[in-house]
Amino acid sequence: MPGRFEYWVGMDTPAIEDSALREFNRFYSTVHVPEVMAYYPGMISCARYRLTEQDERGDRGPMWLARYTMDEHAATHYRTVNSDPEFVMPFTPMPLRRRDFAVRWRFLWRSLASYGDDTGTSRGVRLIGMDPAAGTRAEELTAFNTFYDKTHLREARGALQSHFVTRYELCQTFPSSAPAAPRYAAIYELDHTTVTNLPVPPVTEGPPSWQNRNTHWRLTYALIERIDRG
Numbered sequence: 554m555p556g557r558f559e560y561w562v563g564m565d566t567p568a569i570e571d572s573a574l575r576e577f578n579r580f581y582s583t584v585h586v587p588e589v590m591a592y593y594p595g596m597i598s599c600a601r602y603r604l605t606e607q608d609e610r611g612d613r614g615p616m617w618l619a620r621y622t623m624d625e626h627a628a629t630h631y632r633t634v635n636s637d638p639e640f641v642m643p644f645t646p647m648p649l650r651r652r653d654f655a656v657r658w659r660f661l662w663r664s665l666a667s668y669g670d671d672t673g674t675s676r677g678v679r680l681i682g683m684d685p686a687a688g689t690r691a692e693e694l695t696a697f698n699t700f701y702d703k704t705h706l707r708e709a710r711g712a713l714q715s716h717f718v719t720r721y722e723l724c725q726t727f728p729s730s731a732p733a734a735p736r737y738a739a740i741y742e743l744d745h746t747t748v749t750n751l752p753v754p755p756v757t758e759g760p761p762s763w764q765n766r767n768t769h770w771r772l773t774y775a776l777i778e779r780i781d782r783g
Contacts, residue, residue: 558628559721563615563658566649572647578602578777580648586780588644595627598781599759602678602774605746614680614772615657618649620740627725628661635727656729662721665703669710669717669742677746679713680772682735697762706739708756713748715741735769745751746775 566577582601590596602618623631634640647654685697700722710718720739758764 556717557664558623558625558724559662559664560623561630561658561660562619562621562656563704564617564619565615565655565657566653567655569649569653573653576648578748580645581617581619582778582780584645584698587766589621589783591781592643593623593627593631595624595630595698597622597624597780598779599775600779601724601779602650603747604772605677605775606773608770608772609776613770614708618658618774619666628663632661633752634726643739650718658734658742659727659729659732661724661727663724665698665720665737666706667717668706669715671717671742673716673742675717675742675776676772677743679741679743679748680713680738680774681709681741682738682769683734684767684769685762687767689762693760693762696760697766700757700759700763701737704749704757705759708754709739710741712751713741713743714751715743716743717742735767743773744771748773 569577586599590599599622602620604614604616606619608614610753617729619726642667669751685694689697706718709715718739718741720737723734723736723738726734
């Protein structure tokens with residue numbers, strides 16, 4: 554799947570009534586996602602997730618994640634339209650008061666490498682975002698990426714019992730994104746929704762640019778549903 558693009562939207566909903574939360578999820582899946590996909594030709598599907606395991610270092614990821622898959626045409630269109638400061642999203646407003654939800658992530662990614670069997674059924678995903686070590690030079694970045702693609706993805710896929718993994722490079726962040734996104738991210742497709750009790754096997758050490766990397770977040774999400782273009 555190298556060359557595929559994905560747009561991620563992460564949202565938080567502070568403590569609200571169960572009925573409001575159910576309406577939020579119903580609206581997002583049945584109204585908002587179809588409107589977004591209709592507005593941007595080239596969007597292929599959207600998978601929605603709920604956070605099941607926060608980063609062990611604290612609150613580093615949103616509660617709700619929408620992951621839109623798109624082709625290059627849709628990605629270019631999205632970047633152009635959403636980079637215009639005058640653009641107003643022409644979608645039905647959320648059925649929540651503004652104080653009851655917060656948009657935390659708006660990231661556009663380009664896939665770099667994929668491994669495994671993408672025909673399996675995914676119940677959840679493990680998201681890991683990182684930057685190379687600070688001050689990494691061009692040749693060190695090449696070593697970082699080679700190790701990431703050829704060694705680490707395969708080792709981590711086995712450790713996480715993942716049937717498929719895709720690695721991404723950040724294309725752009727959009728307003729409402731806080732904090733800034735890492736340069737690289739990987740999504741490991743899982744047939745489970747937690748990773749806490751999985752064994753931790755030995756892993757290859759990697760080059761210095763890898764050993765001193767900055768891992769922004771390690772997050773696990775359960776799949777709510779997948780919505781294909783109608």
